[in-house]
Amino acid sequence: MSSLSLENVGKKFGSTPALAGVRLEVEPSVTGLLGPNGAGKTTLLRMAATVLAPDSGRIRILGRDPAHPHERVEIRRRLGYVPQEPGFYRNFTAFDFVDYVAVLKDIAERRRRHDEVRKVLDYVGLRDHAHQRIKALSGGMRQRLALAQALLGDPELLILDEATAGLDPEQRLRFREMISVLPQRPTVLISTHQTDDVSALCQRVVVLIAGTIRFDGTPAELAATASDRVWVDADRDERAAVSWRTSAGQFRHIGERPADAQSVTPTVDDAYLLLSGADISARSS
Numbered sequence: 001m002s003s004l005s006l007e008n009v010g011k012k013f014g015s016t017p018a019l020a021g022v023r024l025e026v027e028p029s030v031t032g033l034l035g036p037n038g039a040g041k042t043t044l045l046r047m048a049a050t051v052l053a054p055d056s057g058r059i060r061i062l063g064r065d066p067a068h069p070h071e072r073v074e075i076r077r078r079l080g081y082v083p084q085e086p087g088f089y090r091n092f093t094a095f096d097f098v099d100y101v102a103v104l105k106d107i108a109e110r111r112r113r114h115d116e117v118r119k120v121l122d123y124v125g126l127r128d129h130a131h132q133r134i135k136a137l138s139g140g141m142r143q144r145l146a147l148a149q150a151l152l153g154d155p156e157l158l159i160l161d162e163a164t165a166g167l168d169p170e171q172r173l174r175f176r177e178m179i180s181v182l183p184q185r186p187t188v189l190i191s192t193h194q195t196d197d198v199s200a201l202c203q204r205v206v207v208l209i210a211g212t213i214r215f216d217g218t219p220a221e222l223a224a225t226a227s228d229r230v231w232v233d234a235d236r237d238e239r240a241a242v243s244w245r246t247s248a249g250q251f252r253h254i255g256e257r258p259a260d261a262q263s264v265t266p267t268v269d270d271a272y273l274l275l276s277g278a279d280i281s282a283r284s285s
């Protein structure tokens, strides 16, 4: 059974279509949702977290229907969600904040609840900061705190909206590690702009562009879509759809490869840029 199933889901805000005809079955694994700004990632994840209802189509989460109030409560007990902008109470301590979320999640018995709060704070490495106020925590610690509250009650489905955004490389590695070794092996759906998150963490990647799914497969399959369409040269090549200067000082080109250019092995990043048609030449010089 899928952990999450979207059948022909549509959502508009005013006249702006955020999602159109989305069909997606998410199985137990780590699935990355990749897409440019405004692609509809947050809208999709909010639906998966029961925060938002679709205008059209059907959605089932953990085998239940979120449109039904009783089933929605049941789903919420079994999922963890890190929203794009977690609303922290800045004067709460880390412990009190997670404890508060645990109360909302209906973990009523105090001793069991406090054990659970300590467990998730330990897991994300915040044991020594448990009694510090949130306003005194670093950005990376706050991201880990957001993850801690999502892990309460060992969720079967974990939804992470750009959870690695703003983290430095070391913190990002640490965050990925925490996601990939979760003992209960929940189904994870994570949105990101970072193709390296996808390569490092995800068994499956779904590319969402302008509210529709443009690719669904493994990261290696995504990279392979750019086979024979990437080449490297000392100079800019106007024939390329997208070009940028690499740290080695050469230009990397993506598009219809000219016959005189030698193709190089594509990365997930190349394929994603080719698919999204992003014009990054502005940041090339």
Ligand SMILES: Nc1ncnc2c1ncn2[C@@H]1O[C@H](COP(=O)(O)OP(=O)(O)OP(=O)(O)O)[C@@H](O)[C@H]1O
Binding pocket: 013, 014, 016, 017, 018, 035, 036, 037, 038, 039, 040, 041, 042, 043, 044, 084
């Ligand atoms: N509450 C809202 N009211 C009005 N328009 C909205 C609302 N939420 C999303 N939108 C619009 O829906 C579209 C999809 O937005 P969404 O936030 O889902 O994209 P995203 O892929 O998460 O983008 P980002 O990477 O920038 O977070 C955008 O055009 C956005 O402006």
